[in-house]
Amino acid sequence: MKFLKFNEIDSTNNYMKENVSSFENYDIVSAKVQTAGRGRRGNSWLSPEGMALFSFLLRPERSLSMVEATKLPFIAGISTLNALKKIKDGAYSFKWTNDVFFYSKKLCGILIERVKDDFVVGIGINVANKIPEDIKNIAISLESDHDIDKLILKVVEEFSIYYEKFMAGKWQEIIEEINANNFLKDKKIRVHIGEQIFEGTAKNIAEDGRLEIEMNGEIKLFSVGEITIEKDYY
Numbered sequence: 001m002k003f004l005k006f007n008e009i010d011s012t013n014n015y016m017k018e019n020v021s022s023f024e025n026y027d028i029v030s031a032k033v034q035t036a037g038r039g040r041r042g043n044s045w046l047s048p049e050g051m052a053l054f055s056f057l058l059r060p061e062r063s064l065s066m067v068e069a070t071k072l073p074f075i076a077g078i079s080t081l082n083a084l085k086k087i088k089d090g091a092y093s094f095k096w097t098n099d100v101f102f103y104s105k106k107l108c109g110i111l112i113e114r115v116k117d118d119f120v121v122g123i124g125i126n127v128a129n130k131i132p133e134d135i136k137n138i139a140i141s142l143e144s145d146h147d148i149d150k151l152i153l154k155v156v157e158e159f160s161i162y163y164e165k166f167m168a169g170k171w172q173e174i175i176e177e178i179n180a181n182n183f184l185k186d187k188k189i190r191v192h193i194g195e196q197i198f199e200g201t202a203k204n205i206a207e208d209g210r211l212e213i214e215m216n217g218e219i220k221l222f223s224v225g226e227i228t229i230e231k232d233y234y
């Protein structure tokens, strides 16, 4: 297993994607600082020193179907949550679709990108960095001096355990564990689809990864990627 460490790079996801053929399953690229860190939905990802900033490669033994691929963010989320629990106690939760929250604020973001049959799993965790004043209401840091390299290795190890479980047909167990940590459960949320805004109460995450939302006494299911949930609404 290769663990490539940069002091500064544009984005560890970019680097791994551009050099994907030189990497093997579970190889890791990390950086102390990213100058062009990327988040989901085309957002940029602020990447100061003190954050765990890394990407690792998942090279499945066979090509994953679209349905299987949509489960990877959940697997990455619950693995990261478990790795974090082992280094610091506290109130962790999983925020659908793939964020880890700590005391109801975002601690970690995950960006998974497919390159043919490979997946680059990119993770950013606020470990030692301080959160800027203007986003302190939505983001949090562990403010821990824990060894970042060790944490990265732990996350990848946990991911491999959950991924093997998934490939062995034990998705049901994984989704139950995710639901036991479901941050949105019973919270009132707003869902934006195009110009439309829906309001409802989040319930469980269904077996297929869709979020159940109760609206006017009825349960509706929302897919990954179809919606955004207003961060400042819960």
Ligand SMILES: O=C(O)CCCC[C@@H]1SC[C@@H]2NC(=O)N[C@@H]21
Residues within 6 Å of the ligand: 010, 011, 012, 013, 014, 034, 036, 037, 038, 039, 040, 041, 043, 045, 053, 054, 055, 099, 108, 109, 110, 111, 122, 123, 124
């Ligand atoms: O919540 C999000 O929007 C996802 C953020 C993912 C950030 C990580 S940091 C390491 C890797 N390299 C990137 O450019 N992005 C991911």
